[in-house]
Amino acid sequence: MRYVAWTLICLLVVLHQCTLPWQSKTLWLGFIPGVLGYHVVISLATAGAWALVVKFAWPADLDTSSPGTGVPEYVLPREDPGEGDS
């Protein structure tokens, strides 16, 4: 599914570049010009595609450090300098 999710993202980029709806005279709901409606649909579909990416292609090993247990922030003054840092 991770490949499907990323393929969807790529497809949306391609659809975003499609010029076919540019000259559309249609009015969606009577007031949204065709090209604008087309791009609003792309925006909403993007959210769906990102939901799939987050669900199926999320990196597995990122949340191993719990809040506040990281290496001391050497960058800030008067805190443990660099301990445990390789």
Add this chain to the structure above:
Amino acid sequence: MTQLAIIIGYLCLLLGFGVLAQRRSQGTARDFMLASHSIGPVLLLLSLFGTTMTAFALVGSTGKSFQWGVGVYALMASSSGVVHSLCFFLVGVKIWSIGRRNGYTTQVQYFRERLESRNFGTLLFVVLVLLVIPYLLIGILGGGAVIHGITGIVPTWLGSLMICTVVLTYVFIGGMRGTAWANAFQTVIFMVLGLVAFLVIANKLGDGEGIWSGLVKATAHVQEDHPEKLVMGPPVFTSLFFMSYLLIPLSAAMFPHIFQHWLTARSASTFKLPIIVHPIFITIVWLPCVLVGTWATSAMVNGEPLIPPDLDNVNAVLPMMVAKLSGPVLSGLLAAGILAAVMSSLDSQFLCLGTMFTNDIVLEIQGRDRYSDRQVVALARGFIVGIVVVTYLISLLKPAGIFDLAIWCFSGFTGLVPLVVASLYWKRITLAGATASVLVTVASWIYFFSQAGYPPDLKYKFLGMLPVAAIFVLSTLALVVVSLLTRPPSDQTLARFFTDGKDRRAAS
């Protein structure tokens, strides 16, 4: 006067956030700059969205739609939905992980260690500050234009000064925690009030026959008078030009204030909500603005055009529409909503500048044990005031269109994106390659900007595209070619930045 009173009331409310956040503060520099890594998904979503949506998104998009029509949504909004979330996913999450592990507070710290060079960090600091100044200018110009446009009595320079003062105050009092809270609050405010403004304007344009009738009539007027604004095509929109716009939202990956917001996240999973919902939020903000800007081309009141067709200062389109089509109370509230969008970016930018100056320049050069926490915070505040004064003075010179200024500013940041992507995913990147990339970005940006003239506009194209395309390609080429020709970084450094899960667990 009613509008002014409401605006002042809103600004006072924001100061209250700073005070509240100060009470919750742990009183340390880390809390001031990163809110102790305590920001959850909803707050991260709202603060990231509020930070990326500037005066550019409201005032700029409306003004540019007045000139170019509904195609502005396709240029920036739908592309940003894809690209911003891509930046959050591919760059933000990884930066959070590395930053958390190594205790980074700013971009400059990360690059200094990744490329094993103190001088590179200083070079990057100077370039980032120079690029953030026009970004600040967008907000300061936008805030002044809105207050002037709505009240009619407060001059633009005073409006800009009010905005700067309030944001500086609540950032100084509340630090990152206050900024994140104010950001979240202001994001909700500008989204809700933005929708209200849209509906009120539609209702007025419908001659009292209701909102739906107003929506239909407003577009019908444009269809009669300016049908070219409802479609896309030459001379403004060409395929190459349109494609090059895809590179503009990439700039978010190198915004120093976004980088700092990423580091405030409680965990990597915190990013999931912003990645999914960000494109929807963009639609909620941009769709009404683009429609209002397009309607403004043909809207009439008592037989007169609502907005003069030859209006020079397109930054004034949204405030003028709001002021002319709503009552004093509502227009005051709507002004507060627009200002919320402006200030929700300025605050993060102010804070980030102060953090970079103290951590990356003063403490790096003078030594980290020389100053107490209190002195560090005071230094940060002093630098922020200096930059804001300079930017404010620039804003008093000949104003530029917010949209155009933003595109140029974002083009510079986009030129730096190959650097951050390569640093995260390409072990072979070298200090010389990174330096070449930054210098090529600066040189090419200056060249193209000088060719385009000032005030900057977007009529200038290079090979039929926005100059950002050339800047991006040149920057990438410089990075890759010079990196391959020079000595790779040490194994020790690579081990710190390209670890597997086991190493990471060991580090924590």
